[in-house]
Amino acid sequence: GNSVTQMEGPVTLSEEAFLTINCTYTATGYPSLFWYVQYPGEGLQLLLKATKADDKGSNKGFEATYRKETTSFHLEKGSVQVSDSAVYFCALPMIKAAGNKLTFGGGTRVLVKP
Amino acid sequence: EPEVTQTPSHQVTQMGQEVILRCVPISNHLYFYWYRQILGQKVEFLVSFYNNEISEKSEIFDDQFSVERPDGSNFTLKIRSTKLEDSAMYFCASGDRPNTGELFFGEGSRLTVL
Numbered sequence: 234g235n236s237v238t239q240m241e242g243p244v245t246l247s248e249e250a251f252l253t254i255n256c257t258y259t260a261t262g263y264p265s266l267f268w269y270v271q272y273p274g275e276g277l278q279l280l281l282k283a284t285k286a287d288d289k290g291s292n293k294g295f296e297a298t299y300r301k302e303t304t305s306f307h308l309e310k311g312s313v314q315v316s317d318s319a320v321y322f323c324a325l326p327m328i329k330a331a332g333n334k335l336t337f338g339g340g341t342r343v344l345v346k347p
Numbered sequence: 348e349p350e351v352t353q354t355p356s357h358q359v360t361q362m363g364q365e366v367i368l369r370c371v372p373i374s375n376h377l378y379f380y381w382y383r384q385i386l387g388q389k390v391e392f393l394v395s396f397y398n399n400e401i402s403e404k405s406e407i408f409d410d411q412f413s414v415e416r417p418d419g420s421n422f423t424l425k426i427r428s429t430k431l432e433d434s435a436m437y438f439c440a441s442g443d444r445p446n447t448g449e450l451f452f453g454e455g456s457r458l459t460v461l
Contacts, residue, residue, distance in 0.1 A: 265448050276452035327392060332446050333378060334403055337390040
């Protein structure tokens with residue numbers, strides 16, 4: 234089945250710093266790719282997605298580009314805020330190119346200090 | 348904003364006891380899921396449920412586990428005889444469409460088996 238690996242945290246940075254969280258995947262075909270975020274005390278929520286190669290998903294100032302040549306989907310934000318402190322999960326369908334049965338990375342905890 | 352709610356937020360139980368975790372999915376959603384995250388490990392798919400039956404389940408979801416939608420609003424996960432290794436955070440999720448990867452998660456129920 235498909236799998237995903239993301240960088241381990243925690244990542245600690247100051248407000249307005251640049252954030253990158255690496256995510257690479259192994260998959261059959263070209264599956265949809267997702268970033269989910271879990272804010273403290275809340276459930277996971279979809280942050281952004283990309284459904285095909287070279288697509289760029291974006292939301293709340295975050296971006297991730299689907300790179301099939303490097304099998305990567307790195308998450309970036311140019312200027313983080315304290316409110317971005319959360320755990321970020323890269324994900325993709327477990328078997329098929331699309332599906333709601335997802336496999337997640339281990340999560341990367343991000344702490345943004347004022 | 349509609350949300351998925353889970354109860355209890357934390358349950359402590361003795362090994363061998365039965366546990367029921369409850370979820371109220373978003374009201375117009377038709378696809379329901381349970382995932383779990385053992386401390387320090389990845390979020391893992393357990394089971395998906397649609398049209399009052401299980402549509403997919405993982406190897407983890409053995410005979411000790413069952414799911415039910417007893418009425419129009421609740422979606423439950425039952426563990427018949429808990430083991431120490433069942434200690435985890437259990438996440439309920441729902442979706443309004445298949446194969447999109449766009450799931451709405453609850454805050455999770457932490458199960459501790461002693």
